[in-house]
Amino acid sequence: MRRTPVGRQTRARGIPEATVARLPLYLRALTALSERSVPTVSSEELAAAAGVNSAKLRKDFSYLGSYGTRGVGYDVEYLVYQISRELGLTQDWPVVIVGIGNLGHALANYGGFASRGFRVAALLDADPTVVGSSAAGLPVRHMDELEAIVESQHVSIGVITTPPGAAQQVCDRLVEAGVTSILNFAPTVLTVPDGVDVRKVDLSIELQILAFHEQRKAGEEPDQGRSAEESVLDRAPGPVRAAAAKLRRAAGAAKDAKAEKAESDSDRPAVMPA
Amino acid sequence: MRRTPVGRQTRARGIPEATVARLPLYLRALTALSERSVPTVSSEELAAAAGVNSAKLRKDFSYLGSYGTRGVGYDVEYLVYQISRELGLTQDWPVVIVGIGNLGHALANYGGFASRGFRVAALLDADPTVVGSSAAGLPVRHMDELEAIVESQHVSIGVITTPPGAAQQVCDRLVEAGVTSILNFAPTVLTVPDGVDVRKVDLSIELQILAFHEQRKAGEEPDQGRSAEESVLDRAPGPVRAAAAKLRRAAGAAKDAKAEKAESDSDRPAVMPA
DNA sequence: CCATCTTTGTGCACACGTTCACAAACGCAT
DNA sequence: ATGCGTTTGTGAACGTGTGCACAAAGATGG
Ligand SMILES: NC(=O)c1ccc[n+]([C@@H]2O[C@H](COP(=O)([O-])OP(=O)(O)OC[C@H]3O[C@@H](n4cnc5c(N)ncnc54)[C@H](O)[C@@H]3O)[C@@H](O)[C@H]2O)c1
Ligand SMILES: NC(=O)c1ccc[n+]([C@@H]2O[C@H](COP(=O)([O-])OP(=O)(O)OC[C@H]3O[C@@H](n4cnc5c(N)ncnc54)[C@H](O)[C@@H]3O)[C@@H](O)[C@H]2O)c1
Numbered sequence: 050m051r052r053t054p055v056g057r058q059t060r061a062r063g064i065p066e067a068t069v070a071r072l073p074l075y076l077r078a079l080t081a082l083s084e085r086s087v088p089t090v091s092s093e094e095l096a097a098a099a100g101v102n103s104a105k106l107r108k109d110f111s112y113l114g115s116y117g118t119r120g121v122g123y124d125v126e127y128l129v130y131q132i133s134r135e136l137g138l139t140q141d142w143p144v145v146i147v148g149i150g151n152l153g154h155a156l157a158n159y160g161g162f163a164s165r166g167f168r169v170a171a172l173l174d175a176d177p178t179v180v181g182s183s184a185a186g187l188p189v190r191h192m193d194e195l196e197a198i199v200e201s202q203h204v205s206i207g208v209i210t211t212p213p214g215a216a217q218q219v220c221d222r223l224v225e226a227g228v229t230s231i232l233n234f235a236p237t238v239l240t241v242p243d244g245v246d247v248r249k250v251d252l253s254i255e256l257q258i259l260a261f262h263e264q265r266k267a268g269e270e271p272d273q274g275r276s277a278e279e280s281v282l283d284r285a286p287g288p289v290r291a292a293a294a295k296l297r298r299a300a301g302a303a304k305d306a307k308a309e310k311a312e313s314d315s316d317r318p319a320v321m322p323a
Numbered sequence: 324m325r326r327t328p329v330g331r332q333t334r335a336r337g338i339p340e341a342t343v344a345r346l347p348l349y350l351r352a353l354t355a356l357s358e359r360s361v362p363t364v365s366s367e368e369l370a371a372a373a374g375v376n377s378a379k380l381r382k383d384f385s386y387l388g389s390y391g392t393r394g395v396g397y398d399v400e401y402l403v404y405q406i407s408r409e410l411g412l413t414q415d416w417p418v419v420i421v422g423i424g425n426l427g428h429a430l431a432n433y434g435g436f437a438s439r440g441f442r443v444a445a446l447l448d449a450d451p452t453v454v455g456s457s458a459a460g461l462p463v464r465h466m467d468e469l470e471a472i473v474e475s476q477h478v479s480i481g482v483i484t485t486p487p488g489a490a491q492q493v494c495d496r497l498v499e500a501g502v503t504s505i506l507n508f509a510p511t512v513l514t515v516p517d518g519v520d521v522r523k524v525d526l527s528i529e530l531q532i533l534a535f536h537e538q539r540k541a542g543e544e545p546d547q548g549r550s551a552e553e554s555v556l557d558r559a560p561g562p563v564r565a566a567a568a569k570l571r572r573a574a575g576a577a578k579d580a581k582a583e584k585a586e587s588d589s590d591r592p593a594v595m596p597a
Numbered sequence: 598c599c600a601t602c603t604t605t606g607t608g609c610a611c612a613c614g615t616t617c618a619c620a621a622a623c624g625c626a627t
Numbered sequence: 628a629t630g631c632g633t634t635t636g637t638g639a640a641c642g643t644g645t646g647c648a649c650a651a652a653g654a655t656g657g
Binding site for chain 3: 091092093104107108110111115117118119120121122123
């Protein structure tokens with residue numbers, strides 16, 4: 050009598066996204082252990098090496114199956130293999146890099162690239178003065194060859210390091226050629242059809258997030274006088290806010306805000322009008 | 324009389340982390356609108372430009388205060404100012420980059436760096452053959468000068484682009500010198516004291532995540548014969564698994580897994596022994 | 598074979614994040 | 628003023644992720 054709720058699809062194989070994002074971290078730590086010929090490792094030790102909580106690590110592994118031994122820990126070599134397999138690293142992934150400027154060059158030269166199943170299939174650029182030069186031993190080829198390269202080498206992953214203005218166009222062409230995963234370094238929101246994955250690496254965003262926290266740290270020491278600049282009007286209920294909004298649209302927005310430091314109220318939370 | 328429910332941290336001014344991470348995205352879209360002199364924008368339009376859901380955007384903005392006008396939308400200039408202020412971009416953030424190799428060079432040359440309140444205060448390296456050269460008009464200085472630079476220029480953000488082996492050591496020194504936010508490009512888990520923020524940018528992890536999804540896409544077309552390689556023993560309950568584990572530790576792990584393809588059962592979900 | 602010690606695997610509660618859906622607020626035309 | 632169309636701001640439902648705590652599994656030693 051099967052009381053299994055009939056997983057309609059591949060529900061069983063559903064590894065949480067947060068877990069997937071941590072698997073490479075575990076893999077890195079395990080590889081280091083493997084190189085030191087450590088045979089087994091406990092969840093506590095491995096978690097420390099990966100910089101996560103041990104319960105989280107055990108739960109993550111539980112999605113892959115039960116690969117540990119109670120009282121002992123995990124077999125390092127076996128885990129390396131299982132995680133590699135789960136991440137698809139037991140096969141070779143040819144990658145194209147488009148836009149061989151400062152960043153593209155750095156990536157092409159990056160050794161850690163090839164170390165884990167990723168192989169640079171080609172470097173591509175649109176600029177004729179760049180095409181023909183070489184980076185990291187590979188020739189830079191012209192965009193015209195993109196489609197042929199992607200098809201002949203079965204490239205499914207593309208890296209975009211062009212200026213922001215060209216990113217969407219390059220993306221479209223990659224997708225059209227058959228690429229279904231894109232890593233985007235340009236500060237651009239890419240639009241892609243269903244079935245195509247995009248991940249972005251955005252230095253500027255990371256710095257801004259750091260700045261936010263940095264500012265908060267700085268602003269916590271002084272008692273509470275820091276953000277008196279914030280207009281009380283904007284947190285006030287009812288018609289008062291409407292008036293403020295009108296004012297803003299009428300006059301020069303940004304400057305207004307500074308002028309509006311009327312009463313320096315405390316940190317009253319935003320109240321809704323009923 | 325604080326009746327705050329013992330927010331472990333600063334709960335009062337608590338803008339959710341997920342929201343903070345999106346603010347730079349909104350800011351970028353808003354800046355583009357501002358340059359086109361668009362006066363106001365609706366949550367729907369802005370959300371599309373930033374690549375998010377409009378309800379999410381509105382909720383994000385609601386944490387900052389009520390800056391919109393119903394029936395109209397948001398005043399672009401005003402929002403730019405408010406978000407900039409919230410992120411701490413109305414002030415200047417001097418930044419040091421440590422490790423001027425391939426990547427460090429690329430970052431030093433990156434224009435988008437300075438565009439938003441971030442200023443490269445210094446480039447630092449330990450290698451005497453690199454020190455003295457220049458990148459993007461700035462001289463590369465020796466690590467010995469780190470402390471003096473951080474202190475005199477009030478640097479609170481550091482970027483690490485050294486090889487992985489040097490990252491923790493460099494990090495410790497940055498922290499010791501007074502840096503409290505670190506952006507780490509080296510594939511290393513950094514340990515820092517409380518009060519120091521670390522964000523990492525890890526190309527290798529991003530690629531591995533893409534590979535995972537790529538593999539999944541590829542594996543969905545063929546009926547189900549792909550992963551018969553996975554041992555059924557590992558999903559079986561009770562003592563069977565124990566035996567499997569023992570075997571693994573005894574013999575050569577990774578190779579074993581391939582040999583274990585005994586019976587090719589279906590996709591029965593992992594069952595627990597009561 | 599039993600006792601004891603270690604460590605996994607997971608149930609559970611809670612925190613955080615996302616999305617829907619809609620009343621209230623606003624501009625504008627009449 | 629009043630009504631109408633538009634758009635915000637948010638309550639509430641839902642989904643995802645995290646961390647505690649502990650029973651049970653296995654190792655180990657007598
Ligand atoms: N350099 C960095 O450290 C850094 C940091 C963060 C983000 N970024 C982003 O990464 C991207 C590249 O940065 P960069 O500093 O290497 O820029 P870059 O100008 O040095 O290089 C861009 C390259 O792309 C090529 N290119 C332009 N249009 C193209 C097209 N349509 N098709 C193919 N190739 C094209 C150019 O010929 C050039 O070689 C930019 O979007 C930048 O904002 C760079
Ligand atoms: N190049 C890439 O595209 C890329 C991509 C992803 C990650 N990374 C990572 O970024 C880091 C830098 O990569 P790279 O290609 O620029 O390496 P690189 O070897 O070209 O440059 C490293 C620089 O750090 C300097 N350095 C070494 N030890 C130092 C120390 N103790 N203090 C100060 N400086 C020191 C070296 O002199 C060198 O100039 C590496 O950890 C790499 O794994 C690089």
